[in-house]
Amino acid sequence: MYNSMNALFGWSQFGAVLFALSFLDLVIVKAADSEETVTLLFTNDVESVYDPIEAFWLDDMEMIGGIAEMTMLINELRKTKPNVFLFDSGDIFTGALAKSTQGELAFELMRTMDYDTMAIGNHEFEYGHEVFARQKNRAPFPVLAANFFYKDTNIPYAQAHAVIERDGIRIGVIGIMGQDAVSAINPNFIAPLDVTDPVVAVQKSIDELRDKVDLIVLLTHQGKTAPMQTDAESDPRLRRDIDADLFLAGAVQGADVLFAGHADAGRPSAVVHPKTGTLIMQTYGQGPHLGYLQLTLDEETKAIR
Numbered sequence: 001m002y003n004s005m006n007a008l009f010g011w012s013q014f015g016a017v018l019f020a021l022s023f024l025d026l027v028i029v030k031a032a033d034s035e036e037t038v039t040l041l042f043t044n045d046v047e048s049v050y051d052p053i054e055a056f057w058l059d060d061m062e063m064i065g066g067i068a069e070m071t072m073l074i075n076e077l078r079k080t081k082p083n084v085f086l087f088d089s090g091d092i093f094t095g096a097l098a099k100s101t102q103g104e105l106a107f108e109l110m111r112t113m114d115y116d117t118m119a120i121g122n123h124e125f126e127y128g129h130e131v132f133a134r135q136k137n138r139a140p141f142p143v144l145a146a147n148f149f150y151k152d153t154n155i156p157y158a159q160a161h162a163v164i165e166r167d168g169i170r171i172g173v174i175g176i177m178g179q180d181a182v183s184a185i186n187p188n189f190i191a192p193l194d195v196t197d198p199v200v201a202v203q204k205s206i207d208e209l210r211d212k213v214d215l216i217v218l219l220t221h222q223g224k225t226a227p228m229q230t231d232a233e234s235d236p237r238l239r240r241d242i243d244a245d246l247f248l249a250g251a252v253q254g255a256d257v258l259f260a261g262h263a264d265a266g267r268p269s270a271v272v273h274p275k276t277g278t279l280i281m282q283t284y285g286q287g288p289h290l291g292y293l294q295l296t297l298d299e300e301t302k303a304i305r
């Protein structure tokens, strides 16, 4: 069973957060002895936006977000919720702060916030593949991309997948970038790399992981590229969507959850793929929300109830 009501928390609305958590507590209390609960937190497209941003679309608050409040909320959830994991679906770099530190600040903050793992986004290549390789290799958590290889070889540029284990629950996490996001990268910055078909790469990782883990989570960076804060954003023909994620979730077998990035196509609750049952979620990006998904697993089989 999953509960994605209030799945995206605007944490400046702390009352709403408390209400949502109280409701979820009721779900936990009702869980039978043979069940256990997993709490998955996720971000996408933070893009080095660390200060609160103007909440021009809301009537009841002026500012929303900010890395300090996000960290406070994550730590609160770690204290109050069972088995909390924290993921990011890419685009941690861009902007002046990232540029002046060549991305080091983003990784330092994520280290402090104790992320479990992340997928690579197109913005991560803004200072070239070598700069990013240096930063990702220093990170104290796995930085994932299953479909990046050094040109004309099968030598991976990054780790394809990772197993994160906590309190007896093992989650296999796979990172992947789609063609639209790849096309947003300056080709010179990834010239020595090949990017392969996401479906093939993801299925290969799932097949390697499936028997070793309880849950498979995809961190995808794909979908339609944002029109970058121009008037075009209000053009419905350019509206970003989750088509690429729906396609991938239907094309691979064995993915339980897909946390998406790149399209900034936020959803207030999970979309369930009609064929495979994969749960698809994404936040709006630039950090005004923390993604939240709570799953109830059968204690014996670890199947989602």
Ligand SMILES: [Zn+2]
Pocket (backbone or CB within 6 Å): 090, 091, 121, 122, 123, 181, 221, 261, 262, 263
């Ligand atoms: Zn992106």
